[in-house]
Amino acid sequence: MSKNQLVNTHDHSKPTSPHLQIYRWNISSITSIMHRLTGVGLYFSILIIAWFIVYYTYSFGSISDQKSCECTTTLILKALFFGAIIFVIFSLYYHFCNGIRHLFWDIGKGFDLKKARITGYLVLLTSLILTITTIATTIYLKLF
Amino acid sequence: MKKIEIAPSTKNGFHHWLCQRVSAVALIPLIIWLVLSLIEIALDPEGYLPVFFAYPFNAFMSILFFSTSLYHGSLGMRVIIEDYVNNKAKVHFYIMLVNFFSITTVTAVVLAILKLHLIN
Numbered sequence: 118m119s120k121n122q123l124v125n126t127h128d129h130s131k132p133t134s135p136h137l138q139i140y141r142w143n144i145s146s147i148t149s150i151m152h153r154l155t156g157v158g159l160y161f162s163i164l165i166i167a168w169f170i171v172y173y174t175y176s177f178g179s180i181s182d183q184k185s186c187e188c189t190t191t192l193i194l195k196a197l198f199f200g201a202i203i204f205v206i207f208s209l210y211y212h213f214c215n216g217i218r219h220l221f222w223d224i225g226k227g228f229d230l231k232k233a234r235i236t237g238y239l240v241l242l243t244s245l246i247l248t249i250t251t252i253a254t255t256i257y258l259k260l261f
Numbered sequence: 262m263k264k265i266e267i268a269p270s271t272k273n274g275f276h277h278w279l280c281q282r283v284s285a286v287a288l289i290p291l292i293i294w295l296v297l298s299l300i301e302i303a304l305d306p307e308g309y310l311p312v313f314f315a316y317p318f319n320a321f322m323s324i325l326f327f328s329t330s331l332y333h334g335s336l337g338m339r340v341i342i343e344d345y346v347n348n349k350a351k352v353h354f355y356i357m358l359v360n361f362f363s364i365t366t367v368t369a370v371v372l373a374i375l376k377l378h379l380i381n
Binding site (some may be wrong): 130156157159160163164167168170171173174175209213216217218219222224255 | 282285286288289291292296300304314327330331335337338341355362366367369372373374377
């Protein structure tokens with residue numbers, strides 16, 4: 118009975134594969150889902166950056182003429198913007214490192230459970246350190 | 262008990278897998294170039310940013326970067342859409358939407374980079 122119900126829930130459609138709620142979290146599933154999330158984030162941020170370059174090209178010289186005011190909305194928008202930038206920086210480093218890990222898996226290296234766990238933690242640690250270094254250097258050099 | 266109906270294979274899964282890996286390998290040097298040139302821009306924003314695309318190497322690498330990353334991105338978005346959307350018509354619609362946005366964005370940004378490259 119229960120098997121029948123399971124099969125008949127979505128007729129003629131394939132089952133949705135990576136269930137997020139019913140499995141216990143471990144380092145492999147966390148790195149996997151973060152790879153997907155950062156990938157989607159990077160895709161949309163590249164779209165935004167590309168269209169910003171297009172906008173900058175065809176409105177040359179008029180882009181820095183906007184007056185800045187210290188209203189609450191501007192401050193909130195600025196905070197959101199910096200949050201988004203930190204997310205994009207982290208996403209770039211993380212997707213880069215974990216992508217290299219995936220490429221090593223594809224040539225058949227580091228696929229056993231112990232090594233996969235170690236490299237998972239290593240990828241998380243490396244991308245966090247790189248993100249913190251980038252932000253610290255930017256603040257230290259007073260670039261923004 | 263009713264048998265689960267599995268969608269027939271479209272026979273292009275391996276090609277998709279291979280294209281994703283090849284574009285991933287191609288993106289490694291492009292990302293390193295991107296990070297290095299962002300550091301260069303951050304060190305001298307007023308002087309370097311307006312003439313950034315005037316350098317042939319920067320224009321070349323940025324066009325390669327945008328085309329490769331959006332290609333890799335649309336391949337990845339296709340996998341995610343196929344995994345999480347379970348309505349077949351919606352899957353095809355979203356994949357076409359992603360491809361549409363990728364192609365239009367690549368065309369627009371390549372034109373913009375060429376314009377910035379040629380006017381400087």
